[in-house]
Amino acid sequence: MTRIGAMLAVGVSALLLVATSVLAEPAIIYDIGGKFDKSFNESAYTGAESWKAKTGSEYREIEIQSEAQREQAIRRLASGGSNPIVMTGFSFQSILSAVAPDFPDTKFTIIDSVVDQPNVRSVVFSEHEGSYLVGVIAGLTTKSNIVGFVGGMDVPLIRRFACGYVQGVKDVNADAQIIQQMTGNDPSAWNDPVKGSEITKSQIASGADIVYHAAGGTGVGVLQAAHDAGILGIGVDSNQNHLHPGSVLTSMIKRVSVAVEDAFSGGADAPAGVYVLGVAEDGVGYSMDEHNAPLISEEVMMAVEARRDAIIDGSLSVHNYTTDDSCPAS
Amino acid sequence: MDLLIVVQLLDSMLRLSAPLLFACLAGLYSERAGIFDIGLEGKMLASAFFSAAFAASTGSVWIGMCAGLTASVLLALVHGVASITFRGNQLISGVAINFLASGLTALVGQNWFKLGGRTPSLAGDARFLPVELPFASAVADVPVLGPIYSELLSGHTVLVYVGLLAVPATWWILFRTRFGLRLRAVGENPEAVDTGGISVARLRYQATLICGLLCGLGGAYLATGMAAGFIKDMTAGKGFMALAALIFAKWRPGYALYACLLFGLLEAIAIRYQSIEIQGVGTVPVQFMQALPYILTIIILAGFVGKAIPPRAGGEPYVKEL
Numbered sequence: 278m279t280r281i282g283a284m285l286a287v288g289v290s291a292l293l294l295v296a297t298s299v300l301a302e303p304a305i306i307y308d309i310g311g312k313f314d315k316s317f318n319e320s321a322y323t324g325a326e327s328w329k330a331k332t333g334s335e336y337r338e339i340e341i342q343s344e345a346q347r348e349q350a351i352r353r354l355a356s357g358g359s360n361p362i363v364m365t366g367f368s369f370q371s372i373l374s375a376v377a378p379d380f381p382d383t384k385f386t387i388i389d390s391v392v393d394q395p396n397v398r399s400v401v402f403s404e405h406e407g408s409y410l411v412g413v414i415a416g417l418t419t420k421s422n423i424v425g426f427v428g429g430m431d432v433p434l435i436r437r438f439a440c441g442y443v444q445g446v447k448d449v450n451a452d453a454q455i456i457q458q459m460t461g462n463d464p465s466a467w468n469d470p471v472k473g474s475e476i477t478k479s480q481i482a483s484g485a486d487i488v489y490h491a492a493g494g495t496g497v498g499v500l501q502a503a504h505d506a507g508i509l510g511i512g513v514d515s516n517q518n519h520l521h522p523g524s525v526l527t528s529m530i531k532r533v534s535v536a537v538e539d540a541f542s543g544g545a546d547a548p549a550g551v552y553v554l555g556v557a558e559d560g561v562g563y564s565m566d567e568h569n570a571p572l573i574s575e576e577v578m579m580a581v582e583a584r585r586d587a588i589i590d591g592s593l594s595v596h597n598y599t600t601d602d603s604c605p606a607s
Numbered sequence: 608m609d610l611l612i613v614v615q616l617l618d619s620m621l622r623l624s625a626p627l628l629f630a631c632l633a634g635l636y637s638e639r640a641g642i643f644d645i646g647l648e649g650k651m652l653a654s655a656f657f658s659a660a661f662a663a664s665t666g667s668v669w670i671g672m673c674a675g676l677t678a679s680v681l682l683a684l685v686h687g688v689a690s691i692t693f694r695g696n697q698l699i700s701g702v703a704i705n706f707l708a709s710g711l712t713a714l715v716g717q718n719w720f721k722l723g724g725r726t727p728s729l730a731g732d733a734r735f736l737p738v739e740l741p742f743a744s745a746v747a748d749v750p751v752l753g754p755i756y757s758e759l760l761s762g763h764t765v766l767v768y769v770g771l772l773a774v775p776a777t778w779w780i781l782f783r784t785r786f787g788l789r790l791r792a793v794g795e796n797p798e799a800v801d802t803g804g805i806s807v808a809r810l811r812y813q814a815t816l817i818c819g820l821l822c823g824l825g826g827a828y829l830a831t832g833m834a835a836g837f838i839k840d841m842t843a844g845k846g847f848m849a850l851a852a853l854i855f856a857k858w859r860p861g862y863a864l865y866a867c868l869l870f871g872l873l874e875a876i877a878i879r880y881q882s883i884e885i886q887g888v889g890t891v892p893v894q895f896m897q898a899l900p901y902i903l904t905i906i907i908l909a910g911f912v913g914k915a916i917p918p919r920a921g922g923e924p925y926v927k928e929l
Contacts, residue, residue: 461897471843
């Protein structure tokens with residue numbers, strides 16, 4: 278009787294083991310700004326939802342509300358058996374570097390930053406290349422020869438957007454002037470549309486007729502202010518052309534959704550390492566749809582396509598701000 | 608720095624100081640009647656949410672504003688019941704209202720719109736649009752006065768003008784009417800008012816309701832005039848800045864206007880001038896410019912205001928002697 282009991286117990290626990298490894302759900306942690314920021318986090322959310330629709334499986338998610346929750350969220354999901362765990366945003370970098378070694382059997386994916394650990398897959402995008410392309414469009418479309426840039430939090434990543442954009446504008450329109458501003462120095466700068474619209478109004482007052490934002494939820498205010506004033510905005514991360522049809526020139530698309538979906542599909546066995554997604558990998562680009570088709574002329578289209586091909590075949594290289602913390606153009 | 612830039616800065620100042628002004632006047636009525644109110648922030652936030660939510664679903668900014676005012680007045684009543692009828696601690700009641708509003712708006716917002724606590728973007732009639740004052744475009748070319756009239760004074764939403772007009776109105780009500788005299792007396796010496804046969808509780812409730820209405824206007828302006836929709840915690844400490852402005856203004860309507868305009872101007876400068884080159888010194892870093900409003904607030908509060916004496920019976924529940 279006891280032997281049967283013991284066997285049963287072993288059997289049940291073996292079953293349980295199998296069950297947990299099969300049931301290991303992937304999880305995603307969104308950065309401050311929230312999964313409905315219409316931009317970066319929302320793109321990640323789209324990827325997760327698309328994976329769910331294709332596989333019919335469930336995933337877990339956490340939207341953090343404060344800095345202190347970053348570590349809690351990672352630890353809670355990892356100890357709860359979620360695998361792999363994807364987190365969106367460079368702000369997770371230092372915390373993930375410290376936490377990842379504690380969960381050697383869990384696979385982590387971090388987007389927008391590099392963490393050098395054997396169980397971490399780091400996905401970074403060549404935002405400078407995508408920003409360069411929208412800069413080319415802006416430089417050829419502007420009539421006042423003044424264009425604006427509104428960044429979110431002032432960090433090297435966002436300077437990379439700005440620098441690529443400036444290079445694009447200057448390459449096609451050497452006389453153009455570019456006004457660059459950042460929203461703030463802490464993560465709340467990702468979610469402050471009122472300030473975003475105020476900065477945009479000040480740029481419009483200085484003569485800007487196209488404003489590109491790389492500011493997450495703050496950008497909602499940037500595009501709104503541009504629309505209200507009758508000038509053009511440029512969206513970022515997700516395709517934001519539909520937010521104000523006819524007032525959004527294009528969007529710098531960063532396919533965070535693809536990165537998240539790949540990480541989820543790869544499951545716990547996906548290889549670790551650093552993955553760089555640029556124009557050549559179709560990780561970044563600019564968006565064209567029925568909302569902005571009338572805004573972009575044939576010549577502009579040809580010019581930007583030519584530069585896109587040049588970046589892909591290597592004949593054109595866009596300077597990356599984060600390699601030396603400086604920008605050749607200003 | 609030419610005239611146009613100055614005008615643009617002042618224009619931005621007016622926009623940014625309007626919500627502060629509403630909250631500051633709201634606090635002024637309440638505190639003059641002896642009710643401390645640190646729940647200004649929460650009332651504005653609730654009004655911002657409900658005005659945006661109703662404006663988004665009905666398409667009319669006026670219905671939205673009414674909903675926002677209702678929400679704010681209800682919260683003001685909660686504060687009134689807690690601190691006047693039940694003689695509770697006014698600070699604790701205010702803090703509770705702030706927490707309640709912050710949590711409730713995000714929760715209800717997520718439940719209604721499924722957009723992470725934000726409301727859909729408002730467009731057209733669901734927003735307060737800028738109002739052109741008469742002849743604004745006609746006089747725009749007149750030197751000096753033209754841009755001042757057409758850029759600075761014209762082109763704001765109707766609530767900005769309401770806010771500016773509320774300042775003289777408040778002064779008149781407080782210092783030129785019987786109601787105002789009694790309101791001030793109830794904040795200084797409620798026993799005297801009571802001895803005169805006037806209900807202290809009634810006056811204090813009236814002040815609290817006016818406070819709710821003004822906070823409601825401030826919140827509605829934030830969500831439907833300044834921005835185009837509600838986002839979580841969009842008041843971002845404006846209610847507390849208004850309290851600082853109130854102390855700074857020594858509980859007087861005219862000074863309250865100056866204090867709020869000053870805060871607005873500092874914010875406008877910080878937004879517009881992120882890095883200034885000063886010859887010989889180098890570039891002033893962005894961080895300094897963004898901290899400047901707060902640094903100046905401390906300096907002004909500590910050094911230039913002089914003695915600010917609050918209403919004598921402020922924060923004290925009135926207990927009738929038996």
